[in-house]
Amino acid sequence: MVYIQSIAHISIQEPFEEKWFESPLIYKERYVRSIEPDFSEFIAPMAARRMGKILKRALATSLKTIKDTSIEKPDAIITGTGLGCIENTEKFLTAMLDNNEELLPPTYFMQSTHNTISSQIAVYLKCHSYNSTYSHRGTSFDSALLDAFIQFQLGEISSALVSGHDELTPGYFALLDKIGYWKKGEISEEILRDSQTPGALAGEASVSFMLDKNKTKNSFCEIKGIEMLYKPDKVQFKKTLASLLQSNGLNEKDIDAVIVGISGDVNNDSVYKNMHSEFFPDKPLLWYKHIFGESYSASGLGLYTAATILKNKKIPQHIVYCNNVKNINPKNILVYNHFQNKDHSLILLSSC
Amino acid sequence: MAGQILVTGMGIITGLGVGKENTLNALLSKRSAINDLKYLQTIHKELPASEVQYSNEEMYKLLGISPDEVYTRTALMGRIALREALEESGIYKQKPGRIAFISGTTVGGMDKSEQYYKDFLTDDTKSAYIEAHDCGATTDLIAKEYKGHFDLTTTISTACSSAENAIILGANLIKTGRIDVAIVGGSECLSKFHFNGFNTLMILDKHQCRPFDKNREGLNLGEGAAFIVIESEDSVKKRGISPICKLSGYANTCDAYHQTASSPEGEGAYLAMTKALKQSGLKLQDIDYINAHGTGTGNNDETEGIAIMRVFGDNIPPVSSTKSFTGHTTSAAGSVESIISILALQNDFIPVNLNFSEKIEKLSFSPAVDMYTNKELKHVLTNSFGFGGNDSACIFSKCK
Numbered sequence: 001m002v003y004i005q006s007i008a009h010i011s012i013q014e015p016f017e018e019k020w021f022e023s024p025l026i027y028k029e030r031y032v033r034s035i036e037p038d039f040s041e042f043i044a045p046m047a048a049r050r051m052g053k054i055l056k057r058a059l060a061t062s063l064k065t066i067k068d069t070s071i072e073k074p075d076a077i078i079t080g081t082g083l084g085c086i087e088n089t090e091k092f093l094t095a096m097l098d099n100n101e102e103l104l105p106p107t108y109f110m111q112s113t114h115n116t117i118s119s120q121i122a123v124y125l126k127c128h129s130y131n132s133t134y135s136h137r138g139t140s141f142d143s144a145l146l147d148a149f150i151q152f153q154l155g156e157i158s159s160a161l162v163s164g165h166d167e168l169t170p171g172y173f174a175l176l177d178k179i180g181y182w183k184k185g186e187i188s189e190e191i192l193r194d195s196q197t198p199g200a201l202a203g204e205a206s207v208s209f210m211l212d213k214n215k216t217k218n219s220f221c222e223i224k225g226i227e228m229l230y231k232p233d234k235v236q237f238k239k240t241l242a243s244l245l246q247s248n249g250l251n252e253k254d255i256d257a258v259i260v261g262i263s264g265d266v267n268n269d270s271v272y273k274n275m276h277s278e279f280f281p282d283k284p285l286l287w288y289k290h291i292f293g294e295s296y297s298a299s300g301l302g303l304y305t306a307a308t309i310l311k312n313k314k315i316p317q318h319i320v321y322c323n324n325v326k327n328i329n330p331k332n333i334l335v336y337n338h339f340q341n342k343d344h345s346l347i348l349l350s351s352c
Numbered sequence: 353m354a355g356q357i358l359v360t361g362m363g364i365i366t367g368l369g370v371g372k373e374n375t376l377n378a379l380l381s382k383r384s385a386i387n388d389l390k391y392l393q394t395i396h397k398e399l400p401a402s403e404v405q406y407s408n409e410e411m412y413k414l415l416g417i418s419p420d421e422v423y424t425r426t427a428l429m430g431r432i433a434l435r436e437a438l439e440e441s442g443i444y445k446q447k448p449g450r451i452a453f454i455s456g457t458t459v460g461g462m463d464k465s466e467q468y469y470k471d472f473l474t475d476d477t478k479s480a481y482i483e484a485h486d487c488g489a490t491t492d493l494i495a496k497e498y499k500g501h502f503d504l505t506t507t508i509s510t511a512c513s514s515a516e517n518a519i520i521l522g523a524n525l526i527k528t529g530r531i532d533v534a535i536v537g538g539s540e541c542l543s544k545f546h547f548n549g550f551n552t553l554m555i556l557d558k559h560q561c562r563p564f565d566k567n568r569e570g571l572n573l574g575e576g577a578a579f580i581v582i583e584s585e586d587s588v589k590k591r592g593i594s595p596i597c598k599l600s601g602y603a604n605t606c607d608a609y610h611q612t613a614s615s616p617e618g619e620g621a622y623l624a625m626t627k628a629l630k631q632s633g634l635k636l637q638d639i640d641y642i643n644a645h646g647t648g649t650g651n652n653d654e655t656e657g658i659a660i661m662r663v664f665g666d667n668i669p670p671v672s673s674t675k676s677f678t679g680h681t682t683s684a685a686g687s688v689e690s691i692i693s694i695l696a697l698q699n700d701f702i703p704v705n706l707n708f709s710e711k712i713e714k715l716s717f718s719p720a721v722d723m724y725t726n727k728e729l730k731h732v733l734t735n736s737f738g739f740g741g742n743d744s745a746c747i748f749s750k751c752k
Contacts, residue, residue, distance in 0.1 A: 077606070081509075082486060082488065083486055084487075084509065089545075092545065092548075092549065093465070093466060093469060093545060094469075096466070096544065096545065096548050097466070097469060097470065100395065101394060101395045101396065101544065101548050102395070104548055104551075104552045105552065106549070106552035106553050109546075109548075109549035109552055109553070110549075110553070110611050110612050110739070111611065112549070113458055113509070113511045113738075113739050113740070114458060114487065114509035114510075114511075115458075115509060115510040115511050115738060115739060115740050115742055116611065116739070116740060118510075118606075118740070118742075119606060119608075119611065119738075119739065119740020119741055119742055120611065120740065122606040122608040122740070122741065123608050123609065123610065123611070123740070123741070125608070126608050127606065127608055128605050128606050128607070128608050128619065128620065128623055129605070129606065130604050130605070130606075131510075131604065131605070131606035131740075131741075131742055132508065132510055132517055132521075132604060132742070133508065133509050133510050133742075134506060134507060134508060134509070135460075135486065135487035135488055135507050135508075135509040136487070136488035136491065136505070136506045136507040137486060137488035137489065137492075139488075139506070140488065140507075143506040143507075146506075147521060147524075150524050150525060150527075150528045150530070151524065153528050154524060154527055154528060156524075174473060175472055175473070175482045176482070178472065178473060178479055178482060179479055179482050179483055228504050228506070229503065229504065230453075230495075230501075230502050230503060230504050230505045231501070231502075232503075236503075296486075342492065343505065343506075
């Protein structure tokens with residue numbers, strides 16, 4: 001059994017808050033950076049000054065989940081990050097190119113590797129347990145969660161801190177803009193909802209989950225299962241979905257809502273819409289990237305959204321993409337994520 | 353539990369050459385691949401390294417890839433290693449059940465990004481390399497080598513222990529029964545970015561590295577790729593093939609001390625070896641050889657040595673660092689050195705530690721310089737440590 005005990009996020013919605021659930025911040029800009037909290041509550045200002053944005057955010061969300069539970073040293077610390085410490089990477093790269101490989105300061109390089117995040121959390125917690133980092137594009141976070149989940153299954157761990165972290169620098173935003181990742185022009189919910197063009201709202205994501213094998217009164221929900229697939233054909237997808245549901249004593253009818261990564265990118269979105277119409281045509285389809293934006297770690301915010309619905313026992317109107325069903329008390333939610341129709345993940349959540 | 357985790361295929365490319373046979377021959381003839389730079393475009397020509405002796409163009413040809421396709425050096429090397437691993441495992445002939453492909457890298461497509469970074473926004477012909485920059489994109493490119501279907505792919509990036517942690521994830525996935533076969537390892541080319549990065553840390557030796565030597569002055573970087581096919585016992589039986597050896601224990605721990613230095617007592621290394629041994633159920637005396645992380649830096653070799661002393665006490669088996677042959681292949685090191693350890697196991701020899709002359713004072717042991725011990729090798733342990741104290745260990749054993 002795997003339960004989500006606490007969650008903390010720093011994103012383009014108000015940090016650590018659940019205000020987005022009732023009234024989300026709405027953006028017209030196509031590139032929005034995370035709202036930074038007061039870090040001094042978590043990190044000494046001297047130490048914080050030496051850290052890049054992503055590391056500060058990662059430490060803050062991790063320490064918040066620890067504060068909200070009694071788990072001080074989790075049995076595993078696992079991070080998913082598509083780009084890692086890209087701000088430090090760019091700083092070192094630019095300095096190297098501008099100075100023709102001479103007189104380079106080591107700090108940016110030291111804190112450029114993707115595993116800086118997980119390992120610095122471990123240094124901070126003096127935690128010697130399992131420690132790993134996944135960097136697999138839009139399913140980096142999903143990979144981290146899968147790793148934790150199988151270790152729970154094998155009885156190797158009783159708790160795990162699983163996070164997704166991605167920062168988006170102006171430089172990398174511009175590069176990804178060049179290859180069509182972001183919407184052109186002004187953003188609105190309507191534009192993203194009915195989009196016939198590529199590109200999404202660019203955001204950032206830092207989200208940490210404390211998982212535990214025991215349920216408490218504060219638990220958000222239970223993670224019943226997770227499956228990851230690579231370029232599945234229809235038969236493989238159907239088989240995997242059916243086995244995920246059946247192994248938990250469920251079938252399609254028992255799913256109260258499906259939450260997906262519809263982002264306003266026409267190619268991305270069609271995969272979700274096809275899946276919904278094939279397997280869950282009458283069920284509410286929910287989305288979250290119109291309020292949190294797109295990033296390599298956005299799927300972590302998808303899981304956060306689903307877990308928050310199960311904890312609060314209701315689905316807010318503004319995250320319903322289609323098939324609104326009034327007055328339901330959702331019990332089972334399926335979280336579906338894919339990246340470029342290559343890597344896919346299915347996560348099954350149930351209320352406690 | 354799915355029973356034993358068996359090794360059924362291996363593929364490798366490093367400065368020592370393409371393939372297991374070239375690797376083995378270099379180890380047996382004590383021929384190091386560390387030499388003057390030939391391919392990497394850097395001003396630091398005074399620093400030696402172990403480069404794969406093929407240009408990118410030559411690797412395109414070797415693989416039969418059209419020059420129009422976009423590949424990074426890490427992806428090209430990865431495909432060469434994956435091809436050999438797939439061939440040996442016989443996966444094309446006897447298609448197994450579910451297969452996962454798990455690759456480790458940190459540099460990813462940086463070799464191209466550092467070349468085109470200043471042109472990316474203005475030169476449309478380079479745009480495809482933007483999409484090829486990140487670690488996951490590298491795995492995607494390597495996965496194209498397989499003409500069958502991988503059921504799951506992912507990418508691990510724990511710096512220099514990435515490939516070792518790929519082995520661990522693969523083994524855990526097999527144990528849960530989610531997959532039958534995992535192809536695990538890593539790939540990393542030299543880039544100007546991390547060559548300069550390691551240089552700013554002042555841990556690159558201007559000479560051939562001298563792991564576990566009192567007068568060691570640092571590491572030499574290397575590049576390479578290596579993939580290992582691991583498989584459930586059931587799958588091996590079903591396919592009717594004979595395994596090479598088994599993965600009998602593994603562990604991932606964290607030193608939790610410093611971003612780029614190991615704790616004085618080598619706590620993470622100690623825990624990794626101890627946990628891997630415990631999982632294997634083996635006694636200390638059963639381990640016949642340790643392939644150390646042994647980078648050749650002052651800090652690593654002393655603290656790893658102390659950790660080995662703490663674990664093994666009076667039973668320290670022959671220890672060597674084969675980074676004196678291959679250089680430090682960073683994210684690929686875990687699988688490169690696992691394959692070297694398995695070659696040692698298969699051929700009953702100790703890969704020697706080159707360039708050793710004087711023992712480190714604080715250590716009770718010297719590294720192995722004799723290839724033959726008149727003893728059959730049954731169990732070998734290999735260490736792989738990364739920045740931030742991401743320390744892992746694996747034990748491979750002969751199948752009885």
